[in-house]
Amino acid sequence: MHVSVSARGLRSLLLCITKVSRRVAQFTSVCNVSTFRSFHLNSLRCQKSSLTMEQAANDSGTPAGVNTPVSVEETATKDATETGKRKNDEPDEAEKSGRGKRRRGAGGKKLRPGERYVPPPQKRNPGVSFSQEHFDETSYYFESGLRKVYPYYFDFKTYCKGRWIGKTLLDVFNSEFRAESIEYYQMAAKEGRIKLNETPVEDLSVVLRNNDHMRNTVHRHEPPVVGRPLEVLVDDGEVLVVDKPASIPVHPCGRFRHNTVIFILGKERGISELHTVHRLDRLTSGVLLFARTLEKSKQLDQLVRDRQLEKEYVCRVDGEFPEGELICEEPILVVSFKIGLCRVDPKGKECRTVFQRLSFNGKTSVVRCLPLTGRTHQIRVHLQYLGFPIVNDPIYGASAWGPHRGKGGHIGKSDEELLQxxxxxxQNLHLLDITDDCTGVGQEAKKKIKISEKMDKSGRTAEPDESGESCQTQVDKKFDCTETTNINTKNASLTESQNPLSTNSNGNQTEAADSTRKTPQGTQDHLCSECKLVRPDPTEKELIMYLHALRYKGPDFEYSTSLPDWAKEDWVDAE
Known part of the structure; x- marks a missing residue:
């Protein structure tokens, strides 16, 4: 019996050694030395424990394969005695796997020599609203019937776009941000105005990588708008309705920020956190609705989607418009979403606009317009197609469309040729609502700027809105950005309270009758090209298109304004 037990123990020992050898071979290929040692010691403990248990079984006369009850205390005492270690002495998971704690900053990845660290992109908060901090960036002053903004410093920010990856900053500035020369960007970099991942960049030859965050500090100038005050028609706590003057964009876009309806309401009336229900073209005037609460915004949005919001516009067109009711159902095609240019085309989307002549003064006609669908520039495109473009429409009334100005859809040139x-x-590109650099002639046009010219180096795209109109969303070539943040501003010492104002016959706030526009003292920047220019102020024809949103009506509400002066029967064109 003694010999039988010894043979069994020998077999168990040989079997255990064989298993240990196999597992050692596996672990040595994937584990480091410390892991192997830990595993080897545990295996030996298993072997010793197996032999001890078999010896105890032999001494007690109990077969080795039979389970015997063992208390927890006995097990713990036994393990401590056999291993000679406490529980805290066991290697932790990181030591067993051969991995230490992940390094902060580089995501656990070791950077190669000369390699830049790119932080992960920050989460954006789409619900951020403009606050007093933004409104205080600069102030207004009024001159020659125009509302003007003191120049101020501003940060344009953007993440590296996919098409920029692998290119240098110099290449990107040269190909996409052509509002300024390469020499300007090089000087701006030396002064710390260009930052990459919040670190000033002095050498524009740095290669861009995915998730790079760029910041460009500029001396920002905004074009002037008409000086007529914003009239609030309704403010009941749920809905805010204003009579928007022509030339003022609804919200910040492109070169416009403080000279917008949103900022004027915030700066002059302390109204913020508004929800946009619809939008109007910058050059269009009239009824503009905002929701005060998110619940009301959703309710009005549903009315728009269900086409339960009735819209009525009035305009003045060239020529004698036919009497009676005229319906245009020509489909409208967007030539370029980025540029916001449209035309009638069989491939376009279905449209329907009802027109009715109200008066004719021998040269121009006042027309009532009811857009039953909501396409971009719907009223303007349909009237152009009918041969009666809106007076002062810088796009669809331009001679670039040909001798008949696009009547009947006859253009005689390609879309690219038309845009050129x-x-x-x-030359005053900011009147066109198009982007100069998108056409390939931006740099050439810029070379033609002279002190006396009214050249503007920016452009816009048009965002469609359910009313058939759109908001000019400029693409500012300082940075084609999706997010903007202001920095400390350096405003003029003059404030609004220091500017005694009067009101002219057109209702515009005015100061001095100076017909030129130059940078006010105390706001000049030595790198800014705009500060070196003196521009003539825009004329009324350049700021006002004769299209007005007269009435918006829903199931249980109706908001309207009075007719603008140019829509009255006794109105006479000053020209």
Missing amino acids: ALVQEH
């Missing part, structure tokens, strides 16, 4: 012709016709 529009830019060449209007």
Whole structure:
């Protein structure tokens, strides 16, 4: 019996050694030395424990394969005695796996020599609203019937776009941000105005990588708008309705920030956190609705989607419009979403607009317009197609469309040729609602700037809105950004309270009758090209298009304004 037990123990020992050898071979290929040692010691403990248990079984006369009850205390005492270690002495999980704690900053990845660390992108808060901090960036002053903004410093920010990856900052500035020369960007970098991942960049030859965050500090100038005050028609706590003057964008876009309806309401009336229900073209005037609460915004949005919001516009067009009711159902195609240019085309989306002549003064006609669908520039495109473009429409009334100005859809040139012709016709590009650099002639047009010219180096795209109109969303070539944040501003010492104002016959706030626009004292920047220019102030024809949103009606509400002066029967064109 003694010999039988010894043979069994020998077999168990040989079997255990064989298993240990196999597992050692596996672990040595994937584990480091410390892991192997830990595993080897545990295996030996298992072997010793197995032999001890078999010996105890032999001494007690109990077969080795039979389970015997063992208390927890006995097990713990036994393990401590056999291993000679406390529980706290066991290697932790990181030591067993051969991995230490992940390094902060680089995500656990070791950077190669000369490699830049790119932080992960920050989460954006889409619900951020403009606050007093933004409104205090600069102030207004009024001159020659125009509302003007003191120049101020501003940060344009953007993450590296996919098409920029692998390119240098110099390449990106040269190909996409052509509002300024390469020499300007090089000087701006030396002064710390260009930052990459919040670190000033002095050498523009740095290669961009995915998730790079860029910041460009600029000396910002905004174009002037008409000085007529914003009239609040309704403010009941749920809905805010204003009579928007022509030339003022609804919300910040492109070169416009403080000269917008949103900022004027915030700066002059302390109204913020508004929800946009619909939008109007910058050059269009009239009824503009905002929701005060999110619940009301959703309710009005549903009315728009269900086409339960009835809209009525009035405009003045060239020529004698036919009497009676005229319906235009020509489909409208967006030539370029980025540029916001449209035309009638069989491939376009279905549209329906009802027109009715109200008066004719021998030269122009006042027309009532009811857009039953909501396409971009719907009223303007349909009237152009009918041969009666809106007076002062810088796009659809331009001679670039040909001798008949697009009547009947006859253009006689490609979309690219049309866009080139529009830019060449209007050197003052900010009136066009198109982007100069998108046409490939932006740099050439910029070279033609002279002290006395009214050249503007920015452009806009048009965002469609359910009313058939759109908001000019400029693409500012300082940075094609999706997010903007202000920095400390350096405003003029003059404030609004220091500017005694009067009101002219058109209702515009005015100061001095100076017909030129130059940078006010105390706000000049030595790198800013705008500060070196003196521009003539825009004329009324350049700021006001004769299209007005007269009435908006829903199931249980109706908001309207009075007719603008140019829509009255006794109105006479000053020209």
